[in-house]
Amino acid sequence: MESQSRLPLNTVNGSRLPQPSKLRPPSKLKPPTMLATKRPISPADDAPAVPKAPAAKKAKVEIMKAQAKAPNKRRSIVSSKLGKKVVPPVSRGIAVSRASVTRSAVSKAPPATTRAPTARAATSRVVPTTKTTVAKRGAPLSSTARSTTNNVSKPGGKRPAWDVKGRLEDMETMFREAMSGNSELQGQMDSNNSRLAQLEAINAQLEGTVQQKEVLNTRGQEEISALEKKLRESRDELDDSVRRFNHEIEDLKFIKSTLERQRDTLDGELSASKQECSGLKSTVASLSSAQAGLNAELGATKLNLDQALQAGRIKDETISELRGIIANHEATIGDQESQIREHETRRRILHNTIQELKGNIRVFCRVRPLLGDELLGNDGEIQHMTFPDPDHKVLELDKTGDSTLNESTVSRKASASQTTHYDFQFDRVFEPDSKQSCVFEEISQLVQSALDGYNVCIFAYGQTGSGKTFTMEGRGENEPENAGMIPRAVEQIFKNASDLEDKGWKYEMQASFLEIYNETIRDLLGSGKEDLKHEIKMVPNVNDVNVTNLTYINVNSPKQVSNLLSKAAQNRAVAETKCNERSSRSHSVFRLKLTGTNTITSEGSIGTLNLIDLAGSERLKESKSEGARLKETQAINKSLSNLGNVIMALANKEPHIPYRNSKLTYLLQNSLGGNSKTLMFVNVSPKEECFNETLCSLRFATKVNQCQIGTATKKVK
Numbered sequence: 229m230e231s232q233s234r235l236p237l238n239t240v241n242g243s244r245l246p247q248p249s250k251l252r253p254p255s256k257l258k259p260p261t262m263l264a265t266k267r268p269i270s271p272a273d274d275a276p277a278v279p280k281a282p283a284a285k286k287a288k289v290e291i292m293k294a295q296a297k298a299p300n301k302r303r304s305i306v307s308s309k310l311g312k313k314v315v316p317p318v319s320r321g322i323a324v325s326r327a328s329v330t331r332s333a334v335s336k337a338p339p340a341t342t343r344a345p346t347a348r349a350a351t352s353r354v355v356p357t358t359k360t361t362v363a364k365r366g367a368p369l370s371s372t373a374r375s376t377t378n379n380v381s382k383p384g385g386k387r388p389a390w391d392v393k394g395r396l397e398d399m400e401t402m403f404r405e406a407m408s409g410n411s412e413l414q415g416q417m418d419s420n421n422s423r424l425a426q427l428e429a430i431n432a433q434l435e436g437t438v439q440q441k442e443v444l445n446t447r448g449q450e451e452i453s454a455l456e457k458k459l460r461e462s463r464d465e466l467d468d469s470v471r472r473f474n475h476e477i478e479d480l481k482f483i484k485s486t487l488e489r490q491r492d493t494l495d496g497e498l499s500a501s502k503q504e505c506s507g508l509k510s511t512v513a514s515l516s517s518a519q520a521g522l523n524a525e526l527g528a529t530k531l532n533l534d535q536a537l538q539a540g541r542i543k544d545e546t547i548s549e550l551r552g553i554i555a556n557h558e559a560t561i562g563d564q565e566s567q568i569r570e571h572e573t574r575r576r577i578l579h580n581t582i583q584e585l586k587g588n589i590r591v592f593c594r595v596r597p598l599l600g601d602e603l604l605g606n607d608g609e610i611q612h613m614t615f616p617d618p619d620h621k622v623l624e625l626d627k628t629g630d631s632t633l634n635e636s637t638v639s640r641k642a643s644a645s646q647t648t649h650y651d652f653q654f655d656r657v658f659e660p661d662s663k664q665s666c667v668f669e670e671i672s673q674l675v676q677s678a679l680d681g682y683n684v685c686i687f688a689y690g691q692t693g694s695g696k697t698f699t700m701e702g703r704g705e706n707e708p709e710n711a712g713m714i715p716r717a718v719e720q721i722f723k724n725a726s727d728l729e730d731k732g733w734k735y736e737m738q739a740s741f742l743e744i745y746n747e748t749i750r751d752l753l754g755s756g757k758e759d760l761k762h763e764i765k766m767v768p769n770v771n772d773v774n775v776t777n778l779t780y781i782n783v784n785s786p787k788q789v790s791n792l793l794s795k796a797a798q799n800r801a802v803a804e805t806k807c808n809e810r811s812s813r814s815h816s817v818f819r820l821k822l823t824g825t826n827t828i829t830s831e832g833s834i835g836t837l838n839l840i841d842l843a844g845s846e847r848l849k850e851s852k853s854e855g856a857r858l859k860e861t862q863a864i865n866k867s868l869s870n871l872g873n874v875i876m877a878l879a880n881k882e883p884h885i886p887y888r889n890s891k892l893t894y895l896l897q898n899s900l901g902g903n904s905k906t907l908m909f910v911n912v913s914p915k916e917e918c919f920n921e922t923l924c925s926l927r928f929a930t931k932v933n934q935c936q937i938g939t940a941t942k943k944v945k
């Protein structure tokens with residue numbers, strides 16, 4: 229015991245233990261595989277046969293598991309060093325952990341071998357004990373050690389510091405125990421070494437396998453890179469395909485939407501067609517039923533037809549009888565038509581007789597209404613004129629404070645208050661509110677006479693602004709109610725001529741329009757450019773008047789005549805005077821020559837309708853005309869006074885009638901003589917300041933009205 233205790237503390241069974249300072253910490257120990265690399269095991273070792281690759285894998289897995297359990301194993305080793313039972317690693321089979329291998333190495337602890345680090349590591353577990361031993365042996369005891377020694381001196385407690393011997397004994401005891409444990413560990417280490425050799429063989433085998441695997445791995449990598457390349461190419465192709473397919477999908481979507489639209493349209497058409505079809509079916513059904521009805525009706529109609537044919541035969545007989553009766557009636561109608569024509573002839577005779585009874589020269593007086601500013605004075609009433617006669621034949625004038633006027637054609641009554649009263653009587657007096665239609669009604673029979681072959685002369689006489697043009701021509705193309713005597717006469721002539729066509733009459737109408745201005749004739753229907761001279765000539769044997777170079781136009785409609793009147797109106801010489809703002813300073817003569825032929829009776833007629841708008845009869849004193857206008861007025865007055873002279877001469881049946889003293893009377897000689905019907909309008913102004921002019925005009929008209937010119941005769945071809 230004594231010699232053993234003198235052995236160095238760091239030797240086990242004679243071999244030196246590694247220095248504690250050179251021991252590696254357990255965590256830095258290399259794994260068994262690494263150890264195997266440093267210490268190859270020859271195949272000649274009596275190691276178990278190398279397991280196949282799966283067996284090697286399994287062994288690796290077991291090793292891994294063992295490593296995971298390593299800390300606990302270490303604890304068990306330390307425990308074993310302290311005298312507890314140590315489980316030999318061999319009993320655990322091939323699944324030996326790195327920690328257990330290390331413990332085996334420590335137990336063997338061969339000096340100066342390649343496994344030294346492992347042994348050192350294993351030895352490190354007992355270092356504290358060894359150190360303590362060294363300290364006890366070499367160095368003086370510290371106070372703490374001493375107290376411990378003191379405690380040991382007593383069983384179950386520390387030995388006192390001074391009990392060195394006791395403490396040494398204790399240490400020796402401990403050493404012996406350690407040594408016995410060491411031999412045990414040595415056995416374990418041997419078995420571990422053999423186990424390690426086996427494992428190294430397995431490891432070498434595994435390394436070969438690893439190399440094979442690496443070759444395989446390299447090939448695999450190459451294959452993988454080739455496959456990756458292929459994969460990239462495939463991906464590119466796939467991308468292209470995807471793009472292509474996307475395009476195709478878009479196209480297909482577009483086609484799909486188009487087709488859907490077409491389908492919708494076709495659906496709509498189909499439903500419409502279905503509806504139409506159902507409608508047609510119902511129509512067919514109704515037509516079928518109608519056809520059945522019609523068939524039935526047809527049968528009935530056939531029956532009726534047979535009856536009608538029978539009745540028709542009877543009617544044919546009746547018709548032949550009626551034809552006989554109609555022939556008799558037609559004969560009667562022919563008789564009656566000839567009677568009508570006779571009646572027409574007699575009507576003309578009677579009409580002429582009536583005209584004769586009325587007198588060949590008749591005078592109508594027309595008073596125009598107050599216009600514009602004229603209405604402002606006297607509350608718009610004409611106070612100096614009265615129309616007392618219900619038969620419209622009398623006009624009364626009252627003049628206050630003018631004793632110089634003491635004449636009257638009919639009567640004159642002067643009152644004490646110096647009011648002079650004048651009565652005038654004419655064939656007709658038209659009051660200011662008389663309409664154009666009302667005036668024309670009175671002259672329409674005269675117009676009819678022109679168609680019957682008479683020379684009719686209607687002229688308007690009066691002072692400027694008294695309403696002559698309004699009476700003869702009217703006002704405004706768009707005011708049919710204001711149409712004058714000329715357009716109305718033309719209208720009536722065309723209408724009557726048309727009516728007379730039934731009685732066999734056909735008329736040719738020739739229009740001319742002229743004016744006499746300053747005793748010069750001007751053609752109002754001419755172009756106006758030529759400076760032609762117009763002379764009045766008597767046509768021998770016909771007792772007719774002709775004007776040379778005058779335009780005669782055949783007319784066949786009222787519209788045509790209306791256009792001629794418009795043209796003439798533009799050509800008329802119109803001049804301003806102080807008496808009227810638009811005064812016509814010439815006589816205008818519209819002449820319509822009517823030549824009628826009766827194809828049935830072979831009668832013929834030539835009539836002339838003269839419609840004359842005379843120039844204003846102004847007194848020189850009133851008109852205040854000067855220069856050229858004075859000459860105009862003088863010429864007008866001369867012709868007008870000559871007209872009066874002619875009428876007087878005719879009335880007095882004088883042997884010489886002074887027709888040639890003025891162009892007007894010379895032109896109208898056939899219309900003023902015995903073979904004519906003459907109507908004079910005396911137009912008067914309602915203005916009181918025109919009283920004297922009005923009086924003059926009325927006096928002249930009264931003279932004309934008193935004339936008995938003779939009996940008119942119609943001209944027969």
Ligand SMILES: Nc1ncnc2c1ncn2[C@@H]1O[C@H](COP(=O)(O)OP(=O)(O)OP(=O)(O)O)[C@@H](O)[C@H]1O
Nearest residue numbers: 596692693694695696697698808810811812843844
């Ligand atoms: N009965 C009537 N009703 C309404 N207005 C009328 C009537 N008579 C004439 N007038 C108007 O009085 C004005 C003068 O008439 P108009 O020109 O016919 O006179 P006149 O006698 O022809 O004059 P002149 O001799 O200068 O040609 C015109 O504006 C016309 O429209």
